[in-house]
Structure formats: C-alpha cells, structure tokens
Amino acid sequence: xxxxxxxxxxxxxxxxxxxxxxxxxxxxxxxxxxxxxxxxxxxxxxxxxxxxxxxxxxxxxxxxxxxxxxxxxxxxxxxxxxxxxxxxxxxxxxxxxxxxxxxxxxxxxxxxxxxxxxxxxxxxxxxxxxxxxxxxxxxxxxxxxxxxxxxxxxxxxxxxxxxxxxxxxxxxxxxxxxxxxxxxxxxxxxxxxxxxxxxxxxxxxxxxxxxxxxxxxxxxxxxxxxxxxxxxxxxxxxxxxxxxxxxxxxxxxxxxxxxxxxxxxxxxxx
Numbered sequence: 001x002x003x004x005x006x007x008x009x010x011x012x013x014x015x016x017x018x019x020x021x022x023x024x025x026x027x028x029x030x031x032x033x034x035x036x037x038x039x040x041x042x043x044x045x046x047x048x049x050x051x052x053x054x055x056x057x058x059x060x061x062x063x064x065x066x067x068x069x070x071x072x073x074x075x076x077x078x079x080x081x082x083x084x085x086x087x088x089x090x091x092x093x094x095x096x097x098x099x100x101x102x103x104x105x106x107x108x109x110x111x112x113x114x115x116x117x118x119x120x121x122x123x124x125x126x127x128x129x130x131x132x133x134x135x136x137x138x139x140x141x142x143x144x145x146x147x148x149x150x151x152x153x154x155x156x157x158x159x160x161x162x163x164x165x166x167x168x169x170x171x172x173x174x175x176x177x178x179x180x181x182x183x184x185x186x187x188x189x190x191x192x193x194x195x196x197x198x199x200x201x202x203x204x205x206x207x208x209x210x211x212x213x214x215x216x217x218x219x220x221x222x223x224x225x226x227x228x229x230x231x232x233x234x235x236x237x238x239x240x241x242x243x244x245x246x247x248x249x250x251x252x253x254x255x256x257x258x259x260x261x262x263x264x265x266x267x268x269x270x
Contacts, residue, residue: 009117016113016170017078020106022069026054029064030155061260065155070166071106073202073229076260081107081200084225084265085114088197093223095197098126100184100212101229103156105163107200112172121176126193128180133157134204135183144206144236184208188215196220202229206236213244220268227265231256 003011018024029052058064062074071078085097097111111125133156137145150156160181167173180187184203188211196219201212209228220226230237245254253269 012117013082013110013113016110017075017082020070020110021059021075021078022066023056023059023075025068026056026059027066027068028052028054029058030067062262069106070104070109072103073107073263074260077227077229077263078107078110080227080259080263080265081110081198082114084198084227084267085111086118088221088224089114089118089120091223093197094221095195095219095224096124096126096193097198097200098128098193098196098216099200099202100128100188100216101202101204101208102127102129102158102163103202104158105166107202108163108177109167109170109172111198112167112174112177113170115176116172123176123197124193125177126180126191127163127177128184128187128191129158129160129163130183131158131160131163131181134208137205138207142205142207142210142236144239148205148236150204184211184215188212191215193219197224198227199225200227200229204230204234204237206240209237209240210244213240213248217244217248222268224268225265226268227259227263229263231264232262 055064060075062072062077065072099108099111102108105127108125108127115123115125133154134150136151137148139146160179164173167177180191193216196216199212199216199220201209203209203212217226228237228241231241232238254266256264256266258264
C-alpha cells in the first residue's frame with residue numbers, strides 16, 4: 001500500500017494535535033483551589049473542570065486546564081489553527097505566524113509543526129509572552145480591566161525555558177522560532193515582524209488584546225487570519241476586539257466566525 005505525501009502530512013499533524021492536547025494519555029485537569037469570584041474574574045465558569053478526571057468533551061472544547069498537555073485551547077481551536085495555517089500556506093498569503101500569550105507553547109509548537117509538514121522554510125513562528133504570567137490590570141487606563149485577577153493565577157506563568165524545552169522535545173526548536181519576551185506593550189510595537197499571515201491573540205485581558213491588535217493588525221496580509229482565543233470567555237477581551245474594529249477597521253468587512261463557543265476568528269478581506 002502506497003501512502004501519499006499528503007496522507008503522511010495529515011497523519012503527522014493528526015498525531016501532533018493528539019499529543020499536544022494529550023488526548024493520547026488523557027491527563028486530568030489541574031488541581032486548583034479557585035474561588036467563585038476569581039473564576040469569574042479570569043473567565044472560568046462552571047463549565048470548566050479542575051482536578052477531576054479527563055473529560056473528552058471538555059478537552060475538545062478547551063474547557064479544562066490540563067495538568068500535563070502542552071496546550072489548553074482544546075481540539076476544536078487546534079483544528080481551527082491548523083485550518084487557517086494550512087490555508088495561508090496553500091494560497092501563498094504573505095507573512096509569519098504569531099501568538100500573543102502562549103502558556104506552555106502548544107499552539108506555537110503546532111504552528112511550527114504545520115510549517116514543517118508543508119516544507120515551508122520561509123515563515124517564522126513568533127512566540128510572544130511575558131513568561132511570568134499576566135500583568136496587573138491598569139484600571140486607570142483600561143477601565144474594562146478593573147478587578148481583573150489573571151495576574152494572581154500562578155499556573156499561567158510558564159517560563160521561557162520550559163516553553164523552549166517543550167519545543168525541543170518535538171524537535172521543533174530552530175531558527176524559524178523566535179521569542180518575544182516581555183509585556184506586549186513593550187515588545188510588540190518594536191517587534192521585527194514585517195508581515196503576518198496568522199495572528200492568534202490569547203492575552204485574556206482588554207489591554208493585552210488591544211496591544212496585539214494595535215501593534216500587529218495592520219501587518220496582517222489580505223487573506224490572513226486573526227484568531228481571538230478568549231472572545232467569549234472574558235468580557236473585556238470581547239470589548240477590546242469591538243472597540244478596535246470600531247476605531248481602526250470600521251471600513252473593512254469583518255465577519256467574525258465562531259470556533260467552539262469560546263474562540264472566534266476572521267479573515268482579513270482588504
């Protein structure tokens with residue numbers, strides 16, 4: 001039986017997705033003691049499971065915080081990421097892949113795996129994160145971030161060394177992976193990124209989401225994609241998206257599409 005190159009590519013990416021989400025060994029969610037007030041502040045709801053057994057439906061929709069898996073975005077958002085990355089490669093849309101807010105690095109690792117699977121040696125995966133958790137809210141400047149408690153959640157702080165190590169175990173830490181370490185307001189405006197084909201925003205907060213849009217949206221090529229991970233999970237994140245569109249992209253056709261009840265995406269039509 002002959003296996004075609006496209007079949008081999010799909011088998012590799014299928015396996016990468018299953019490993020990154022850990023649907024292979026089915027790790028349980030993290031054990032966390034989080035008050036109901038804090039859950040609300042960081043976008044967790046009763047749908048999210050902590051410290052229980054592996055639940056296939058929750059993992060599919062990214063509704064748990066895995067204890068071992070390298071991503072918490074779930075199967076459906078990973079499939080969306082694969083779809084948009086594959087689309088821009090097939091259609092020669094110019095630009096790199098960027099994620100702002102990477103946690104353990106799983107989505108960025110998948111981006112690099114997709115480039116490898118398609119033999120794309122020209123694009124860079126930009127891994128942007130403080131690697132120290134989320135910033136304290138600047139409520140004076142960003143009213144919608146008042147009371148945000150993401151900065152108090154220790155499990156969201158994953159070191160650069162750990163993320164680099166996660167890339168390394170897949171054999172995917174190379175020159176096509178570049179790190180932007182620091183707060184987005186400091187790193188993104190000066191980032192040496194010329195064009196973006198896929199911009200994935202996972203900064204949770206209003207300020208972090210707005211920083212990504214303000215610094216990088218204008219670099220997204222026609223036919224490129226913008227993904228917002230926390231659109232339905234954090235009200236301030238959703239507000240940032242619509243405030244930015246109203247001010248900076250009002251003349252564009254922005255058709256926001258659902259992914260899994262949490263994340264959304266759209267394709268730049270200019």
